[in-house]
Amino acid sequence: MPRIAYFGPEGTFTEQATRAFLGDPPSDTRPAPPDSALRPVETIAAALDAVRAGDAEAACVPVENSVEGSVAATLDALVAGDPLVAVAETVLPIRFTVLVRPGATPADIRTVATHPHAAAQVRGWLAEHLPSAAVLPSSSTAAAAVGVLAGEFDAAVTAPAAAERYPLAVLAADVADVRDAVTRFLLVRRPGPLPARTGADRTSVAAVTADRIGALSEVLTVLAGHGINMTRIESRPTRNRLGEYRFFVDFEGHVADERVGDAMAALRRRCTEVRFLGSFPRADQAPNTVVPTTSDEDFLAARRWLTSVREGREA
Amino acid sequence: MPRIAYFGPEGTFTEQATRAFLGDPPSDTRPAPPDSALRPVETIAAALDAVRAGDAEAACVPVENSVEGSVAATLDALVAGDPLVAVAETVLPIRFTVLVRPGATPADIRTVATHPHAAAQVRGWLAEHLPSAAVLPSSSTAAAAVGVLAGEFDAAVTAPAAAERYPLAVLAADVADVRDAVTRFLLVRRPGPLPARTGADRTSVAAVTADRIGALSEVLTVLAGHGINMTRIESRPTRNRLGEYRFFVDFEGHVADERVGDAMAALRRRCTEVRFLGSFPRADQAPNTVVPTTSDEDFLAARRWLTSVREGREA
Numbered sequence: 064m065p066r067i068a069y070f071g072p073e074g075t076f077t078e079q080a081t082r083a084f085l086g087d088p089p090s091d092t093r094p095a096p097p098d099s100a101l102r103p104v105e106t107i108a109a110a111l112d113a114v115r116a117g118d119a120e121a122a123c124v125p126v127e128n129s130v131e132g133s134v135a136a137t138l139d140a141l142v143a144g145d146p147l148v149a150v151a152e153t154v155l156p157i158r159f160t161v162l163v164r165p166g167a168t169p170a171d172i173r174t175v176a177t178h179p180h181a182a183a184q185v186r187g188w189l190a191e192h193l194p195s196a197a198v199l200p201s202s203s204t205a206a207a208a209v210g211v212l213a214g215e216f217d218a219a220v221t222a223p224a225a226a227e228r229y230p231l232a233v234l235a236a237d238v239a240d241v242r243d244a245v246t247r248f249l250l251v252r253r254p255g256p257l258p259a260r261t262g263a264d265r266t267s268v269a270a271v272t273a274d275r276i277g278a279l280s281e282v283l284t285v286l287a288g289h290g291i292n293m294t295r296i297e298s299r300p301t302r303n304r305l306g307e308y309r310f311f312v313d314f315e316g317h318v319a320d321e322r323v324g325d326a327m328a329a330l331r332r333r334c335t336e337v338r339f340l341g342s343f344p345r346a347d348q349a350p351n352t353v354v355p356t357t358s359d360e361d362f363l364a365a366r367r368w369l370t371s372v373r374e375g376r377e378a
Numbered sequence: 379m380p381r382i383a384y385f386g387p388e389g390t391f392t393e394q395a396t397r398a399f400l401g402d403p404p405s406d407t408r409p410a411p412p413d414s415a416l417r418p419v420e421t422i423a424a425a426l427d428a429v430r431a432g433d434a435e436a437a438c439v440p441v442e443n444s445v446e447g448s449v450a451a452t453l454d455a456l457v458a459g460d461p462l463v464a465v466a467e468t469v470l471p472i473r474f475t476v477l478v479r480p481g482a483t484p485a486d487i488r489t490v491a492t493h494p495h496a497a498a499q500v501r502g503w504l505a506e507h508l509p510s511a512a513v514l515p516s517s518s519t520a521a522a523a524v525g526v527l528a529g530e531f532d533a534a535v536t537a538p539a540a541a542e543r544y545p546l547a548v549l550a551a552d553v554a555d556v557r558d559a560v561t562r563f564l565l566v567r568r569p570g571p572l573p574a575r576t577g578a579d580r581t582s583v584a585a586v587t588a589d590r591i592g593a594l595s596e597v598l599t600v601l602a603g604h605g606i607n608m609t610r611i612e613s614r615p616t617r618n619r620l621g622e623y624r625f626f627v628d629f630e631g632h633v634a635d636e637r638v639g640d641a642m643a644a645l646r647r648r649c650t651e652v653r654f655l656g657s658f659p660r661a662d663q664a665p666n667t668v669v670p671t672t673s674d675e676d677f678l679a680a681r682r683w684l685t686s687v688r689e690g691r692e693a
Contacts, residue, residue: 280595284599
C-alpha cells in the first residue's frame with residue numbers, strides 16, 4: 064500500500080509537500096523515502112477517496128494559497144464522504160524554477176510553458192527577463208517540464224521539485240512576482256489516535272449552523288468566550304438547501320485543550336452538523352495564546368468546584 | 379471611453395456577464411451594445427485599475443464560483459487601490475459548449491482543448507462522449523476556440539459566448555458535470571450615486587478587525603443584533619501584518635435601509651478599517667428578510683423617542 068496519495072502529477076509543489084511530510088530532505092539519520100511510498104492521483108477528491116477506501120494511508124492536498132485563497136475542491140471533498148482528519152500541515156513558499164534544455168541560453172527561448180496559475184504568478188518576471196517569449200499553457204507545471212524535454216517548448220516554469228526529477232538545466236530559480244506567496248498543505252488520514260498536543264497547534268472544523276440570523280455569530284461568540292483565536296473562516300454553500308452554508312473555521316489550540324474541548328462540545332449542541340477536521344502542530348510553531356481564565360487549570364478548577372457544589376461540599 | 383472593462387479575452391463567461399449587465403440579449407426595444415463599449419483586459423486587477431484611472435466607466439469581474447469558491451484575485455484587487463463599489467451582480471450558469479470545425483464528427487476528435495478550470499468541470503462528460511480524445515490545456519476557453527480555428531486542436535470546450543463569436547460548429551451544448559455550477563459577477567464603478575434600494579438587495583463590505591480574540595465575533599453580533607442575514611463570509615490575510623485578517627462579508631439589505639446603515643456605523647467604530655464595497659439588487663431577486671423590531675419604521679420610531687427623551691418631552 065502506498066503510504067501517501069497526493070494531488071499530482073509528480074514534480075509539483077504538492078509532491079514537494081508530500082516529501083516534506085515524509086521527512087525529506089534526507090539526512091544522515093533519515094533516508095529519502097522510496098518513490099513507491101508516494102502515489103500521484105488526478106484530483107484532490109481522488110486523493111482523499113484513496114484514503115477513505117484504504118488504498119493509501121494518508122493523502123497530501125493543498126488547502127490554502129496566500130495569492131489564490133482557499134482551495135475549494137479540498138474543503139468540499141473533506142466533507143463529501145466518510146470523515147477524514149488532518150494530522151499535520153506544512154507551508155511551502157511558492158517560488159518557481161525556470162527549466163530549459165541543457166546548454167540553452169535566454170536568447171534561445173521563444174516559448175515558455177506553465178500552468179495558468181503559475182503564469183499569473185511570474186508574469187512580471189517573464190516580461191522582464193524573457194520579453195519576446197510566448198507564454199503557453201500546460202495542464203501542470205510538471206507537464207511543462209515534460210514538454211521541454213520533448214522539444215515542444217523551450218522553457219518551463221515549474222516547482223523546484225521538477226528540477227530534481229527531469230534532466231533539464233535551471234535557467235533561473237526562486238522566481239516569483241509576489242515574494243511572500245505560500246501554499247499550506249494538509250496531511251489527511253482516517254480517524255484514529257490524534258497527534259499529541261504541542262502548545263502550538265491548530266484545530267480545523269466544518270460546521271453547518273441553523274438557517275437563522277445570528278447563528279454564526281453565536282458560534283463565534285462561543286469560541287471568543289473560550290479565549291480561542293480564529294485563524295481562518297470561510298463560508299461555502301451546502302449542496303443540500305438554498306441559503307444553507309457550511310463554515311470552515313480554523314483556530315488556535317488542540318481538541319485535547321480543555322478550552323477547545325469545552326467549546327467544541329458547545330458547537331456540537333448549537334450546530335446542525337459539526338465535523339472535526341483535525342488538531343495538529345502549526346507549521347510556524349507559533350505558540351498558542353492562552354488568555355487569563357482559559358487555561359486547562361482554570362477549566363479543571365471550575366469543574367472541581369462545580370462537583371463540590373453539586374455534592375453539597377462547597378457553595 | 380469604453381463603457382466596461384472586463385477580465386478577458388473575448389468569448390468567455392466574463393464577456394457574457396458583461397453583456398448581461400449591458401442588457402444583452404438584445405430585444406425589440408433594446409439594441410445589442412456595440413463592441414466598442416466593451417474592452418477585454420488581461421487580469422482582474424487591470425480591469426479594476428482601468429476604472430480607477432478613468433479609462434473605463436465600469437469593470438465586470440467574477441467574484442464567486444459555486445465549484446471553485448471565491449475569486450481571491452477580485453477580493454484582493456477590490457481593496458488594493460482607490461475605493462470602488464459594486465453597483466450590480468449577475469449570476470451565470472456555468473455550462474459549456476463544445477466547438478468543432480464545421481462538418482467534424484465525434485470520430486474526428488483526437489484533441490480537445492480548454493482552460494484547466496473548465497477541464498475539471500467537464501471531465502466526466504469528456505470521458506463518456508470523447509473517451510479517446512486527449513485533453514490539452516489552453517490559456518482560456520476562448521483561446522481553445524481560436525486554436526480549433528487554426529487547426530491546432532480538433533475541439534474546444536468554451537463558454538456559450540464563443541459559439542457566437544467564432545465560425546465553428548456546436549458539437550454539444552449545455553455540458554457540465556456539476557449541473558448547478560454558477561459564477562457570480564460584479565459590475566464595479568468609482569464611488570457615486572448608489573443603485574436605488576429594491577427590498578431585494580445585497581451589501582458587501584471588507585473589514586479589518588482589531589487583532590484580538592472575539593473581534594470578529596463582536597462584528598457579527600452587531601449584524602445579528604440588527605436582524606441582518608449574512609450570505610457569505612471569508613477571511614483573507616492582510617499583507618500588512620502577520621496574523622491580521624480582512625473579512626469580506628456579504629449580507630442582505632441596502633445601506634439605505636435603517637438597520638443596515640445603523641449596523642455599518644457600528645462596524646465603522648469597531649473595526650480598524652471598513653470599506654463599503656456596494657449595495658445592489660440581488661440577481662435572484664429574493665426579497666430581504668426583515669425580522670420584527672428591525673424595519674425602517676422601528677428604527678425611526680426609536681430615534682423619535684430618543685429625541686423626545688433628550689428634549690425632556692418623553693421618558
